[in-house]
Amino acid sequence: MIEAQGLTRRYGDFTAVEDVSFSVESGQIVGMLGPNGAGKTTTIRMITGFLPPTAGRVSLAGIDLEQKPVEARRQLGYLPETVALYPEMRVREYLGYRARLEGVRGKRAGEAIDRSIERCLLGEVRDQIIATLSKGYRQRVGLATAILHDPEVLILDEPTVGLDPKQIIAIRDLIRDLGRERTLLLSTHILPEVELLCQRVMIIDRGRIIAQGTPESLRQQWLGRTVVTVTLKQGAPDAVERLRAIDGVVGVTANGAQPPVHFSLECAEGRDPREAVFRLAVERGWVLLELQQSKASLEDIFVRLTTREQDEAAAGDEAAAGDGGEA
Amino acid sequence: MNGIRVTFGRELRAYFFSPLAYGVLASFLFITGITFATLIGYLNDAPSAVGAPMEYFFGGTILFWLALAFVGPILPMRLLSEERRSGSLEILMTAPVTETQVVVGKYLAALTFYLVLWAPTVLYAVIVASYSKLDWGPLASAYLGVLGIGALFLSVGLFASGISRNQIVAALVGFALVFALFILGLLEFLVNDQSLRQVLSYLNLIQHMEDFSKGIVDTRRLVYYFSGTAFFLFLTSRALAANKWR
Numbered sequence: 210m211i212e213a214q215g216l217t218r219r220y221g222d223f224t225a226v227e228d229v230s231f232s233v234e235s236g237q238i239v240g241m242l243g244p245n246g247a248g249k250t251t252t253i254r255m256i257t258g259f260l261p262p263t264a265g266r267v268s269l270a271g272i273d274l275e276q277k278p279v280e281a282r283r284q285l286g287y288l289p290e291t292v293a294l295y296p297e298m299r300v301r302e303y304l305g306y307r308a309r310l311e312g313v314r315g316k317r318a319g320e321a322i323d324r325s326i327e328r329c330l331l332g333e334v335r336d337q338i339i340a341t342l343s344k345g346y347r348q349r350v351g352l353a354t355a356i357l358h359d360p361e362v363l364i365l366d367e368p369t370v371g372l373d374p375k376q377i378i379a380i381r382d383l384i385r386d387l388g389r390e391r392t393l394l395l396s397t398h399i400l401p402e403v404e405l406l407c408q409r410v411m412i413i414d415r416g417r418i419i420a421q422g423t424p425e426s427l428r429q430q431w432l433g434r435t436v437v438t439v440t441l442k443q444g445a446p447d448a449v450e451r452l453r454a455i456d457g458v459v460g461v462t463a464n465g466a467q468p469p470v471h472f473s474l475e476c477a478e479g480r481d482p483r484e485a486v487f488r489l490a491v492e493r494g495w496v497l498l499e500l501q502q503s504k505a506s507l508e509d510i511f512v513r514l515t516t517r518e519q520d521e522a523a524a525g526d527e528a529a530a531g532d533g534g535e536a
Numbered sequence: 537m538n539g540i541r542v543t544f545g546r547e548l549r550a551y552f553f554s555p556l557a558y559g560v561l562a563s564f565l566f567i568t569g570i571t572f573a574t575l576i577g578y579l580n581d582a583p584s585a586v587g588a589p590m591e592y593f594f595g596g597t598i599l600f601w602l603a604l605a606f607v608g609p610i611l612p613m614r615l616l617s618e619e620r621r622s623g624s625l626e627i628l629m630t631a632p633v634t635e636t637q638v639v640v641g642k643y644l645a646a647l648t649f650y651l652v653l654w655a656p657t658v659l660y661a662v663i664v665a666s667y668s669k670l671d672w673g674p675l676a677s678a679y680l681g682v683l684g685i686g687a688l689f690l691s692v693g694l695f696a697s698g699i700s701r702n703q704i705v706a707a708l709v710g711f712a713l714v715f716a717l718f719i720l721g722l723l724e725f726l727v728n729d730q731s732l733r734q735v736l737s738y739l740n741l742i743q744h745m746e747d748f749s750k751g752i753v754d755t756r757r758l759v760y761y762f763s764g765t766a767f768f769l770f771l772t773s774r775a776l777a778a779n780k781w782r
Binding site for chain 2: 255257259261278279280282283285287289291292293294295297306307310311312351354
C-alpha cells in the first residue's frame with residue numbers, strides 16, 4: 210500500500226504541492242487526475258523518493274521512505290512521465306541491467322525478463338537497439354522495467370501515451386490485471402481510462418487534492434441528482450401526475466407536445482426509479498420507447514471542478530490587481 | 537554493493553560502445569606516443585643525453601599534464617549530466633540503490649577506463665628496457681603517481697558532471713576545477729608568506745610527479761589524492777541527492 214501524509218513541496222516562494230494526503234490499499238487501482246501543471250508529477254516524484262518533500266511523509270508497502278529509502282524503493286515499480294532509457298542498449302540487455310539493479314539475479318532474472326517482455330508485448334523487438342524503437346515501444350519497455358521485479362507498489366505516470374488503440378486495450382488489460390494483487394497508482398489525462406480502470410479517483414488542482422472518492426460518489430457529490438429520461442409513444446393526460454407519484458422521483462417535466470413525448474424525471478439522491486417507471490407503463494398500457502439514466506461522465510466532474518477553481522483563482526487575481534498588489 | 541557493481545558494469549560497457557571513448561583513447565595514445573618518440577630522439581642526441589627516458593616521460597614534459605588535464609574532465613563528463621538531461625536519472629534513482637553507490641560505480645568505471653588509457657604506455661617502458669637498462673622501481677612509483685593524480689582529476693570531473701545538465705558544460709567546469717587544483721601548487725612561487733608557501737608546496741602536483749618518476753613515494757601525497765577524491769565523490773553524491781536544479 211501507499212500512504213502519503215501532508216506532502217508539501219515548495220520551490221522558493223512557489224508552492225507546487227500543498228498538504229496532499231491519501232492512501233492506496235493493496236488490490237486497488239487509484240487514479241490521479243488533474244490539469245497540466247496541477248502538481249501530479251511533483252506528487253508522484255515525492256512518493257517515489259526522487260524528489261524530497263519539503264514536508265510530509267511517505268510509506269510504501271509499510272516501509273517509511275525517508276528512513277529506509279532503499280528497502281522502500283525495492284517494493285516500487287515506477288513508470289515516469291518521460292521514459293528515458295539508455296539508447297545504446299538492446300531491449301533484453303536493458304531489462305537485464307534493470308533486473309540486476311533491482312537485485313533479481315540468475316535464473317529468476319531470465320524468467321522475470323521473459324515474463325515482462327511477454328506481458329508488455331515486446332517479443333518482436335527484444336533484440337532491437339532502444340534508440341531505433343518508436344515511442345510506443347519505448348513506453349512499453351518502461352512499463353516492462355516497472356513490473357520486472359514484481360513489486361508490491363506500482364506507480365504509472367501516463368502509461369498509455371503514444372500507444373495505438375489495439376495496444377492501449379492490451380496495456381489496460383495488463384494494468385487491470387496488475388491492480389488485482391498490487392497497489393497501483395495511475396496518473397492520466399485520459400478520463401475514460403480512469404472510469405475503466407480505477408476504483409478510486411483523486412482530482413488534483415493547483416497542488417491540492419480537491420476531490421477524492423469512487424467515480425460514483427464523485428458524481429453524486431458534485432453533479433447532484435441523476436436524471437432519468439422517459440420517452441412514451443403517446444402522451445397520456447395523467448402521465449406527469451403518475452410519474453411524479455413514483456417513489457424517489459422529485460420532479461417531472463414534460464418536453465414537447467408532439468408524440469413521442471419525453472419526460473425528464475429528477476430523482477432523489479441514490480434512487481433509481483427506472484424499474485418503477487417500467488411497471489407503471491405496463492400497468493397503464495403506455496408504450497415505452499426509451500428509458501435512460503443520464504450518467505454524468507467523470508469528464509463533466511473534472512471540467513466543473515477544475516474550471517470552478519480557475520474561476521475562483523481569476524477572481525482572486527482580479528481582487529489582488531484591484532488592491533494594487535503584484536501579479 | 538550491488539548498486540556499485542551493476543552501475544560499474546553498465547558504465548564500463550558504455551565506454552567501450554562509445555565513439556567518444558575511442559577518440560579519447562586514440563588522441564591520448566597519439567600525444568603520449570609523440571612525447572615518447574621526441575624524448576627518445578632528444579636523449580639519443582649525444583651532447584644532451586642525460587637521464588632516464590621514462591623519468592622524463594612522466595612529468596618531465598608539459599604534454600603529460602595537458603593530456604591529464606583533458607582526460608580528467610572528459611572521461612566522466614557524460615556519466616551524470618547525460619542521465620540528468622535525458623531524464624533517466626529518475627528511473628535510476630527510484631531503483632533500490634543509493635546516490636553514493638551510483639556515484640562510486642560510475643567513478644570506478646571512469647577510473648578503469650583511465651587505466652585502460654595508460655595500459656599501452658607500459659609498452660614504451662618495455663621498448664626502453666629492451667635497448668637499455670631500465671629501473672623498474674621508479675617506473676612503478678611513477679604509475680602510482682599517475683593513478684593518484686588521475687583518480688583526483690576524475691573525481692573532480694565527475695563532480696562537474698553531477699552538477700551539470702550538459703556534458704560540454706560539465707567538461708568545461710571540470711577543466712576549470714582541475715586547472716585550479718593544478719595552479720594551486722604553482723602559487724608556491726608567487727606568495728611571500730612562509731607558512732602559506734609551505735602549504736602550497738605540498739599541493740604542487742608538478743613537484744609530486746617529478747618525485748614519483750624518480751621513485752620517491754611520499755605517502756602524504758597519496759593521502760592528499762585519496763582524501764581529495766573522497767571529498768569530491770562525497771560532494772557529487774550530495775549534488776545528486778539535493779535535486780534542486782530542475
